[in-house]
Amino acid sequence: MRYPLYRQLESKDCGPTCLRMVSRFYGRRLSPDYARSLCGTGRSGSTLLALSEAAEATGFRTAGVRLTWEELVSKVDLPCILMWRDRHFVVCYRISGEKVIVGDPAAGILKYSKDVFLRNWKGDSDKGIALLMSPGEEFRKDSDDGDRPRITFRSLLHYLTPYTRQVFQIVCAILLGSLLNFIFPFLTQSVVDIGIPDSDLTFIILVLIAQFVLMLGRTANDLVKNWLMLHVTVRISLALIKDFLSKMMRLPIAFFDSRLTGDLIQRINDFDRIQRFLTGSLISMSMALVALIVYGGVLLSYNSTILYIFLAGSILYILWILLFLRRRKKLDYMRFQELAGSQSNVIQLIHGMQEIKLNNCEERKRNEWEDIQVRLFKINLRGMSLTQAQTLGGTFIDQGKNILMSFTAAYSVVQGDMTLGMMMALQYVIGQMNAPIYELVGFIQQTQDTAISLERLNDINSLTDEQEQRSGTLAEIPRSACIGVNNVTFRYGGPRSPAVLKGISLNIEAGKTTAIVGVSGSGKSTLLKLILGFYTPSAGQITLDGKDLSEYSVKAWRQACGTVMQEGFIFSDSIAGNVSVSDDIPDPRRIQYALRTAMLDEFVNSLPQKEKTEIGEDGLSLSVGQKQRVLIARAIYKNTPYLILDEATNSLDANNERLIQSSLDGFYKDRTVIVVAHRLSTVRNADKIVVMDQGRIVEEGRHEDLIHRKGHYYHLVINQLELGQ
Structure with missing residues (x-):
């Protein structure tokens, strides 16, 4: 190259x-x-x-x-x-x-x-x-x-395999429709060449009745074919998107942290193209090929010169269209980039509306959206100009071909080589042959669009699944085991990017509560993400019961952990559905216990539908504190031997926080608990407090011991509780 x-x-x-x-x-x-x-x-x-x-x-x-x-x-x-x-x-x-x-x-x-x-x-x-x-x-x-198996046009065909019978029926319907269309020009010719010259009205009526019956048959055939295509189209579309979502769900969290939401949504839109190609373009192309062969034979039997003119003009028309494909591909990529940015921008506008209004930046944010739309408009304008040039030249070639064929047919009638009925039949045949050529051009364009979409989807399909990255197979998670963090260093970027964690070593004892505190950006949440297997340490290792955590199945390990993260998500579902999201069949008694322990029972019982009340984007709007309590209830419902809480109560008022903390103390018993908190009053009763600063552990011990040392922890406490006075 x-x-x-x-x-x-x-x-x-x-x-x-x-x-x-x-x-x-x-x-x-x-x-x-x-x-x-x-x-x-x-x-x-x-x-x-x-x-x-x-x-x-x-x-x-x-x-x-x-x-x-x-x-x-x-x-x-x-x-x-x-x-x-x-x-x-x-x-x-x-x-x-x-x-x-x-x-x-x-x-x-x-x-x-x-x-x-x-x-x-x-x-x-x-x-x-x-x-x-x-x-x-x-x-x-x-x-x-790093190359991995790719999605190819051939591999897409396996989506048609389960519907072989329906595809066969569609092919039969196509052949039957082509046969019915094949008869029409001969009926037209017989009316003009036999019925009209002989003034045989009975013959003409019989032929017209035959045409009407054929039209009814063709309509019924098209109806059956369209229903079959609808059935296959919907099923294949579901299978394509299901496989894509399944692949995405097997990818590690790092993938979602590095991708824009708009890009991922655009990937799903790519499946519309693939589905249209499989169920629309392929079938339409099959119909077009059958029609070309059938009508080409008819044209050859009538006048071979006209067939040659048709073929030459069609080849010239196709070559003209192909000249524009590379430029269309370039515009398609540019449009994809801007559409992804537009998607992300709109999502930001919707989710950030409160902050936009509070900061009076409506006009600036709208202008940002308009800038993207202007760029999209310019791309679409270039695309329209390209389409107009392509259409203008294509129409000139196509109409020139039709005029030349009409002249040749008329000349043949004048010379006595053809009858007037044959000429009229030829006009019908030529009209029927033009449609397959347009289908062929559309198929070429659709194939190019599908190839672009496949290239983008292969970007995700080639990624390594999370379970493959962490090849551990041990599914038996010990219920009471120490978690060891041994000289762990971690970077989000390349080897020269700044280390977020720097040589951390820590022993988290089984059945005890370990609190991790420190200023914002000290690496507390990152450490939890490493323990949960979201990321792999750049150096060092994390162990469970003395074995490297990577030896355990990541799904089994997370199933053994009840977790509340800072970025916890509330689904558009009932309160009960949100609490029991880890179970296919929810347990009502465990739901009630979780709500009671998270101090949500009084609020839930005040609602008309109680725990069946819809919350999330499509339901009842909850306060930030209520959302946190739902997330805490979700972790309690799992009833796991390990509990990991990242700022789980930072949005609650002091009174509610104290009540929930008192309720959770009983739940913590005999569980290995890791708590990250800024509000130090919530961790003073922890068995061990770990103080982090700039990616390092600077202190460890109980609350009283750390206070007496008057080190980092002491100064954190002074800032919050004003103990220095």
Whole structure:
């Protein structure tokens, strides 16, 4: 490939995609998932430093520099990665005079003039930012790092397998419909060539009755075929989306932390294309091929010259349409990126309306939405211009072909080679043959659209399932075991990104309550996420009963943990359904116990439908404190030997917090409990208090001991309880 191009599959994927493009230029293939993992790409994208580290990990020598135009032209070995408009990455492939060839993962291979290039690269500055790359000794060619099975057109066909009988019936309906259509031109010819010249009204009426019967048969056939297609379409659509959601649910939490919601919603919209391709385009194409063969035979029997004109014109028409496919593909990618951003923006507007009104920023937020719509409008405008040019040229070719065929047919009638009835029959046949050509063009476009959607879906399908990442198979979780944190270091990004946890060692005793406290950003919640298996430590290990936690099944481990996280979610379901979400068959007595322990019973009993009351997005609006109590009740309902609470009561008033804490103390008995809290009054009775600061453990002990030491914990207490007075 002279100028390799990969499309970014996510809104923030430009960095790893540029790395893939440069690697491909030098002969090495990188999968999207592998490149993204090297770059540590998250919701905010990748930094230049992360790109540099990722490139070095694949065997490149790199240097991040600021350059003038003259230095870029004379001193840099291309390709290199450029910072584009201060928020995007592109690959600079070639500079020839005043022209620059750029590989943009969002827009394709583009040629810029010097002025436009400089405006995008360095803006108002004297220098632009570039990442210089050259293969080192460790660079390997023809490597397919991290590639996994892909969804292909062939693999999609297995979705049709369960409906073989219905597909066979649809094919039979198509053949029957084609046979009925095949008879029509001969009936028309017989009326004109026999009935009218012989003035045989009886014959004409009989032929017209036959046409009416055929029309009824064709209508009934189409009705049955459409019902069959509807049945197959709905089933396949459900199967496609079900498999996609199943795959997403098998992915680790890190995947969702690094993806935009709008991107994921757009992925589901991609399935509409695939479903239309499987149940619409494929079947329509089958009908078109049958019609072409049948009517082509009729045309050949009437006049071979007209058939050749039709074939030549149709081939020219198809070639004209194909000329526009690459540009349509580029616009489709650009539209996807903007639609994903639009989805995320609308979700933000809806969920953030309270803050928008409180801060009087309605106009600014609306303008942000309008900016996205303007970009979408420009893309759609370009798409419409492209479609108009395509349609105009296609119509000219198509109508020119039809006029030439009509002239040839009329000439043949004048010369006596054809009858007038044959000419009228030919006009019907030509009309019926044009439709399959349009279907063929539509099929080509639909195939291209489906290929784009498959490429985006393969980005998710190629990811490793959480259970595969954590290959542990032990399903028996010990009910009373110590949790060991042994010299654990953790980074969210690449190896040079800042460590959130730094060499932490901690013993969480079985059957005891361990409280973790510290200022915001000290790593408390991150430690809990590591213990729950959401992430894997960058260094060190976490053990359960002396065995590495990765040896245990992650599903079994989480089933053994009752958990309340800061970002806990309330589903659109009844109160009982939210509390018993971990059970397929809820236990009413356990629900009542959980509500009572979480001090929710009085509130629930005051509602007309009690625990059957709908809450969440589609139901009763709860206060933040009430939501927290529902989440606490959910953890209590699971009745697990391990309980992990992350700021579980931080939204409650002091009185309610004290009452719930008193109620929970009895529930804690004989359970291993880990509590993260800012309000220190809730943890003073813990068996052990662990104090964290800047990713390290700085103190451990009981409340009284730590107070006497007058260290970090003491100062935290002073700030909250004013003990210094």
